[in-house]
Amino acid sequence: MYSKIFREIVDIMHHDYAGILDKKGWDHPKDYERKIKRLEREKALNPTLFTEIVNDYLLDFKDPHIYFKLKATETNKEYDTGFTVRRFENRLYVTAVTKEERLNVGDEIISLDYIPIDILINKHRRELVEEDAEREDWREILKKYYQCEVRKKDGTIISLELKKYEKAPYTPTYKIEKYNETTLLLTFTDFDDPDAIIKLLNNHEEELTKYENWIIDIRTNHGGSDVAFHPLVPYLFPEGEKKIDLSEKYAMTFNCTENNYERLKALFTKEMETIEDERAKQSIQNYLDQFEKNKGKGFVELFPNEPEVFEGKSFPKQVVVLIDRFCGSSGEIFADVCKLSDKVTLIGRPTYGMNGYANLTCAEWKDLFELYYPTSRLNSMDEGKTLLDVAVHPDVYIPWTPEHLEKDIDLLEAEKQFTKTEK
Incomplete structure (x- = not known):
């Protein structure tokens, strides 16, 4: 079973994936196929190990929009270490704790299996991809x-055995709250649910048109659909008729294979069953019609x-948008829209x-595995751009340091921006 599924994955990456023109010859599937066949003969392969092998193979494409996973079921659980880290110099600082109660935010990890962090950086350069410490992702490592x-x-140093905890289900945050007398704080951890976002804006319509300042926090934003953030856009621009033109940066082509159409059709049909907003439904249907x-x-x-x-709109008068390396996909397009406004x-x-390669679809196997991969490619990828080249860059850059774990430096800088303008 596993060898057959792997061959099908390779076929998708060589024919249906949007990066086939740029990344031909980057991968080495024969090495992985031999390993899988050997493990099958030894009866040593299971779904979890197979998932790890496939994801290692997919690293060759250097594309964070590709991932292979076990479908979450009662028997197939997702696990993590119960905490997250971020590197600063030669330390991994604990940035959040979910289930690992022996650690606290701000603790420093100085080695893994007694290997110092500076050596681990080189050992795992392929997985880390990025050159800058603040852009690295250590979760899988x-x-x-x-x-x-x-x-x-x-200052005390302790040794801990790392445990695996069942991963807590992700719950999106869509929130509008009063920050101070003149400022609202809006938080969106994804743009995946247009109905929920429209409902939130409707429930807070009075505040949205009363407060002079907004802070929109998308430092962690898992993406979703551009349709979901459309209701926010008029608030971001000064009063009067406005025009958004991102055509040059986001000019793209789609790999319109038969397989991609069939997978998108299955994905969108299921998605539209849960969406109430007619504009969102129509947008998805237009997309599917063009693909067909x-x-x-x-x-x-x-x-x-x-x-x-x-x-x-006349309100708010000023907007600050907080962004970070953990803002991706449609969150980045939202940030690019914000770049076009004088009041943001x-x-x-x-x-x-x-977003160099985007608009994901999904292939499934035996209700057990899922492969997500992009179907569209920015024309500008002809220029050999890196992730950092495609990223949206802030107007005010604040390097990440462990001080961020003691206080929200980005929010404090937002306050300064409002004060500057008021003067």
């Missing part, structure tokens, strides 16, 4: 180790790059840079 040395805040008309034609420009015209300032660190 932590799961490869059994022990860590930790320097606690009082062009299926089998290879790379096609499906949508004309026409500017969007709308009426801006972006603060933080460059976004993920995931």
Whole structure:
């Protein structure tokens, strides 16, 4: 079973994936196929190990929009280490704790299996991809180790056996709250549910048109659909008729294979059953109709790059948008829209840079495995851009340091921006 599924994955990456033109020859499937066949003969392969092998193979494509996973069921659980880290110099600082109660935010991990962090950086450069410490993602790497040395805040060093905890289900945050007398704080951890976002805006319509300042926090934003953030856009621009034109940066073609159409159709049909907003439904249907008309034609420009015209609003007067490396996909497009407005300032660190290859679809096997991969490619990828090149960069760059764990430096800088303008 596993060898057959792996061959099908390779076929998708060589024919249906949007990066086939740029990344031909990057991968080495024969090495992985031999390993899988050997493990099958030895009866040593299970779904979890197979998932790890496939994801290691997919690293060759250097694309964070590709991932292979076990479908979450009662028997197939997702696990993690119960905490997250971020590197600063030669330390991994604990940035959040979910289930690992032996650690606290701010603790320093100085080694894994007694290997110092500076050596681990080189050992795992392929997985880390990024060159800058603040842009690295250590989540999968932590799961490869059994022990860590930790320097606690009082200076003591302890040794901990790393455990695996059942991963808590993700719950999105869509929130509007009063920050101070003149400022609202809006938080969106994804743009995946247009109905929920429209409901939130409707429930807070009075505040949205009363407060002079907004802070929009998308430092962690898992993406979703551009349709979901459309209701926010008029608030971001000054009063009067406005025009958004991102056609040059986001000019793209879609790999319109028969397989991609069939997978998108299955994905969107299921998605539209849960969406109430008619505009969102129509947008998805238009997308699917264009794909159907062009299926089998290879790379096609499906949508004309026409500017969007709308009426801006008088309130808020100023907007600060907080961004970070953990803002990806449609969160980045939202940040790019914000870049076009004179009343918006972006603060933080460059976004993920995931949109070179985007518009994901999903292949499934035996109700057990899922492969998510992009179907569209930015024309600008001809220039050999990196993730950082494609990322949205802040107007005010604030490097990440452990001080962020003591106080929200980005929010404090937002306050300064409002004070500057008021003066």
